[in-house]
Amino acid sequence: MTTSLGDLGAALVQWRRDLHARPEPGFCEFRTASSLVDELERFGYEVVYGVDAMDPGAAHLVPEERVAAWHRHAQERGVPAERLERMSGGATAVVAELRCGSGPTVAFRFDIDALPLQEADESSHKPAREGYASRNPGWMHACGHDGHMAIGLGVAATLAACSDDLGGTVRFLFQPAEEGALGGAAAIAARGFVDDVDYLLCCHLGLEARETGHVVCRTDFMATSKYRATFAGRGAHVVNSPQDGRNALLAAAAAALALHAIAPTSEGWFSLNVGVLNAGTEQGVTPASATIDLGFWTETSAAQEYLRDRVHSVIEGTARVWGVGFDIRLIGEAPSCMQSENLAAVLRRVAARLPAVTRIDDYALCRAGEDATVLIKRVADHGGQGVYTLVGSALADGHHSPRFDFDEGALSIGVDLLAGAARELLRVGNGE
């Protein structure tokens, strides 16, 4: 028996609010993932999760202490021990599959992590007023990932209910740690889950589509890379023997200036930022250590490649100038998009049939990184097609704000759009 559309609308809201109230950091989504497993298994999907669903070693930065703390947090709140064991080390991805005879493979990707924000508790903030605001202090679903997951569950339920009409395979990728591009996408890709995908559909609520009913078929993101560089100098008493010191603070300072002075490239606009610099401990001692965190966002992969190379030269050279050691570590990365025009056209056709859709744009550029591009690129590299679509929603406040809230009415539009696309792509007899 299939879920009726009316029922699904209520379920979407219920899923969303349950998840909204329990936000978890990237690679710490233990309770979140466990809930997803429950629902997906209930829909009849074959579900894998934990280290079967992702390779934590392929991530860029897994914050180990935080992961351990949230692992205990989930245990205390009743997440089954067996589930937690398989997710230990931050393996919080969930992959669900439904095979419906022969035909192409359609995959969906939804992100599941939250942000380090204390949610507003003002009565004007609906989650607070209606009692489903975050119960995890200091963390909040302020980027709509709770809505993404609800859409994902809705699509899964919808497609399971009409599986007889489908020819091919449906796969759902629930991905941890999208924020910061820490490597959740890469960790799933490392298990091969997108290598055989013919069509990959990704989505986001809001962003450049700020009204409910507005759909953007295809959205480009900027490529991004994030690095942490450390300089290891030598402390010395600055009056007794300043000549014995090797100054890591000045190395970091000079590196910051040189990084910001990297020449522009005609291959596309970019912004590079050394966002954090910490060095030294006291006035009387040559600073022996320094750390900088930097990121860059580029319009093109060529510009990203150019900056990667220049950044390494600057760090290495600066260390040499000041006679200090150095280490440079990639802590986040996503390429720019190469999206499928074909899939965008499919989405446009589907959207055009939906009464709730009031505006359709072909394209938008989003001035941010998004590691769905890791997966889209990998699909394309293997001959498949991927696309990133925006499901419009009126917003109470901007993304990443403590007062962020979207219109839950957008959820069913997202389900109808994505499920509709899958049905078109997997229609029996539709040999691509």
Added chain:
Amino acid sequence: MTTSLGDLGAALVQWRRDLHARPEPGFCEFRTASSLVDELERFGYEVVYGVDAMDPGAAHLVPEERVAAWHRHAQERGVPAERLERMSGGATAVVAELRCGSGPTVAFRFDIDALPLQEADESSHKPAREGYASRNPGWMHACGHDGHMAIGLGVAATLAACSDDLGGTVRFLFQPAEEGALGGAAAIAARGFVDDVDYLLCCHLGLEARETGHVVCRTDFMATSKYRATFAGRGAHVVNSPQDGRNALLAAAAAALALHAIAPTSEGWFSLNVGVLNAGTEQGVTPASATIDLGFWTETSAAQEYLRDRVHSVIEGTARVWGVGFDIRLIGEAPSCMQSENLAAVLRRVAARLPAVTRIDDYALCRAGEDATVLIKRVADHGGQGVYTLVGSALADGHHSPRFDFDEGALSIGVDLLAGAARELLRVGNGE
């Protein structure tokens, strides 16, 4: 009835060990000061302490939160409430006076604060082996101030015992917060306690006099100034609107480089160090704030003056370059010395008569700052004379080491030297 020399030797050790076991940070020496008050009153001195002995507002940097915590710490350990009340806000100086008829005023200054070090607990470390190591975790008398206080009490006891032979006034200044030159000396000076002083005698154990029996009559220190500069920029999303950001991190980085590139001066060697730089919070946002801590040590006051001026230009100018606001605050300062040749000669004569003294040097340069110079300079500015002498001691390890320890045999040499000088300066009929 006078204390016999034998008795005093034992008392010196007892005082020293009692104080050594209870080290307290600068402006937090509540229990220390209370003990000193007890002893000095017992010897018959007129004692003032707390806000009567110093003006906390004249200090450069009083660490308020720490002061409050140690205030509670002292309360819990039984320092009388009345004492603590008068010392609230970090007014931990003690001034004791004995008037012995007409004649000049001789003052002594001893420093009383400890260092942020965890004392060694190895059996090879005598204080640990014999049970008088620090009971305050993370803090240690590793610069001999416990010994200085013991010498001070010994001199006070000695002079009280022979007060009939003296013509003039004896005054003891027990000064908080010598380490870091936070302004303990300036705070005492602000109450006028050195303005009428004819002779000021200051001392240190060890330093350039590393054998017991070695005395250096006159010791120069380097002038020093310490500043904290903050830059206040404006955060901006570095992809959406980098042009709206004003980068405090780059301001601080450029300032650090420019400060280290200040031209040398033929007026004397100096070392300037930006010891700490902290800026920014995350990669995606223009760093909106930055702080640097810097200090410089100069051979001459002319060089100190030169650097003060240049440092201000660099901070102001750099803020202008990057369009950020700035604040610069003096957090520590001591001038270089202008010591009395006459007092040094007195000390030499006294030392020459002491059997335990095996080596006398006229002069040493100590490559560090020491805010006794604030008091010596003020005495000289008012027509008096001041001198800084070194009382030699064999050392178990260098100053500011967790294994620092001096030879307690040096304490009585210090007492004999300083008390002897006072007796010579205040000999009845010695009108000088």
Added chain:
Amino acid sequence: MTTSLGDLGAALVQWRRDLHARPEPGFCEFRTASSLVDELERFGYEVVYGVDAMDPGAAHLVPEERVAAWHRHAQERGVPAERLERMSGGATAVVAELRCGSGPTVAFRFDIDALPLQEADESSHKPAREGYASRNPGWMHACGHDGHMAIGLGVAATLAACSDDLGGTVRFLFQPAEEGALGGAAAIAARGFVDDVDYLLCCHLGLEARETGHVVCRTDFMATSKYRATFAGRGAHVVNSPQDGRNALLAAAAAALALHAIAPTSEGWFSLNVGVLNAGTEQGVTPASATIDLGFWTETSAAQEYLRDRVHSVIEGTARVWGVGFDIRLIGEAPSCMQSENLAAVLRRVAARLPAVTRIDDYALCRAGEDATVLIKRVADHGGQGVYTLVGSALADGHHSPRFDFDEGALSIGVDLLAGAARELLRVGNGE
């Protein structure tokens, strides 16, 4: 009697070669201007030139010594004294006008200056082979301005020949010193010659249109500003009294780094370059003076405005850091374009009728500055319309190369295009 097309073709080549052989630097185009005056008067135009045609004081940088030298050079080569006198001080603009009854005013702008290049004398270089290469060593028409002037004369001749068919006014602006954006356009604008213009047509040979027969109707250029900043410090013997020095070299060095580290803006791509830095005279003396030449090129005027502001902050602030004086002077500037879609459409229609035109593009972006934009912007500010069009030409080598040469066959296309547009705009009864 009108000039037949065949005759005009020969004249175009003759004019071009005569001018090509006598290249002159910006604001030094004495002989060039004099030749233009001769021809334009011959066609029946009312001609003004020298200080009547431009205000040298409104230019950004008039190279006085060079102007004086080329003034003598022109005198020696027979340019009439009366002409030279009116052009003294570098006033080498020529403005010609033909009034043909009532109607709108159509203006044309052509640039007339050459480049500091030694022209190739290889036989493969046609001007060398055929004997019309530059006779002025070290200078060359390597950007096609000789061709522009020939087109201008051709248009002037053509329109004079059909003046009876025109209703309105035709004006020709022959502008000095386009290269470097030294201010030739601003100097002409300062005399009011574009304030009453309804339609302004500008053109360039080649650039993004590299085949003969290719026309680009509308071309955007980048906004550009160029500055010279000087720092005035104080020399001092670096061993005897380094503290008395104020280091202009370090000021310039720090400024260069800070300028290159100006944050990007989401208002458009830009490139800023400190192209020249010269400072100091000898190792033993604090460098007392330094000069930097910098330029920036921006996609938008908003970005240009942003950089202007930031550049001034950097220079002022850096001077303060190092205790030196500073001066900053604008030496070149051009805004970005706001071109007329209407005029582009007129050009497209005319081009479509020309048999020699084989390709028409609506738009191109040229990654360079061009101070015709000063005039186009002023026309637009006064309610008129302006456009910049590219007349395609096969090229022997790129612009600004010693082997640059264009196809003289492009000249008549340029004439037909521009004269055709003017005829359409001034057709009697065309009130538009």
Added chain:
Amino acid sequence: MTTSLGDLGAALVQWRRDLHARPEPGFCEFRTASSLVDELERFGYEVVYGVDAMDPGAAHLVPEERVAAWHRHAQERGVPAERLERMSGGATAVVAELRCGSGPTVAFRFDIDALPLQEADESSHKPAREGYASRNPGWMHACGHDGHMAIGLGVAATLAACSDDLGGTVRFLFQPAEEGALGGAAAIAARGFVDDVDYLLCCHLGLEARETGHVVCRTDFMATSKYRATFAGRGAHVVNSPQDGRNALLAAAAAALALHAIAPTSEGWFSLNVGVLNAGTEQGVTPASATIDLGFWTETSAAQEYLRDRVHSVIEGTARVWGVGFDIRLIGEAPSCMQSENLAAVLRRVAARLPAVTRIDDYALCRAGEDATVLIKRVADHGGQGVYTLVGSALADGHHSPRFDFDEGALSIGVDLLAGAARELLRVGNGE
């Protein structure tokens, strides 16, 4: 027959004025050297000069074009072709020797080059008033080397006249290119002329001894090193392809800042100065080349060694940061002194016997470099002794001023002092 003292006084003035009128740059002292050869041969010395007296390849910087020009200059002024041939390539040293039986070897070193200054021609300037001012425009003996040579000839004449009283060898080293420490001393040392020297006596007029009659027995100089660093980047059109540029200007700018920020050393005061920076050619092109000239002066050889190492790190590292090539070349060097107390004592004894000497100081520190130290150090390294003495003179204006002039009365004091010392050191039977 010996020259009487009266005669020598006149000769000293004559030699000095002849040389003063014909100043020549370092390694260009062709006429100067030829005159010295004439005189020394006349006194009976065995004289070698040119490539026999020095190895130009051991010099740091021989300015080849200048040398060629002055070679022609000397030829035109009648210096014999044979002499010039042996001095070609800048080999302008002269070494003269007199063997007087067995005994130690005493050597003297005098510098012979002039400075790039236009001598004052005011009547208040005695050389101008009395007609012996420089005849070589732009060059001047403004550091007293003309006087040094006169003293040298005077000592040579004096010792030749009393050779019967001497037991040992007397050697005179007339050294080119002292100014700038270009390597004149090293070039003479490379021929072995100081390896067997027992006593080396060097002198200077004036400096810290500014009254005639004042003698300083022993003078320390600062060690110095001078480098030229070049950076080779890659030019690129900064709008079309800024990413292809490699910016030599920013490399040089960052290097200059980093060089000035080298930490101080407790091994002695120093001053480092980047005196010259030239980079780039135009605003629109990434600067492809840059040059910096730097020097440092240190109180100790340890500090010199420390800076050498740090300077190389900075240059290498900075080149790496900016992706440019680099070259670093030593263009001048002199160590600090290790002088003989014994020789200073000899000079003191001799000076004490001279009626014209009115003040004797044991020691002075001269805040400058002086490459006599190269020779003194080499003598000491081979077991001999060296000393640098100051012969006081009233001065019309400071050294290196266009109005510099010394008191010719100081010349005979110099002769008496040095010749007297040699006689004491070579007294027959004085085996020391």
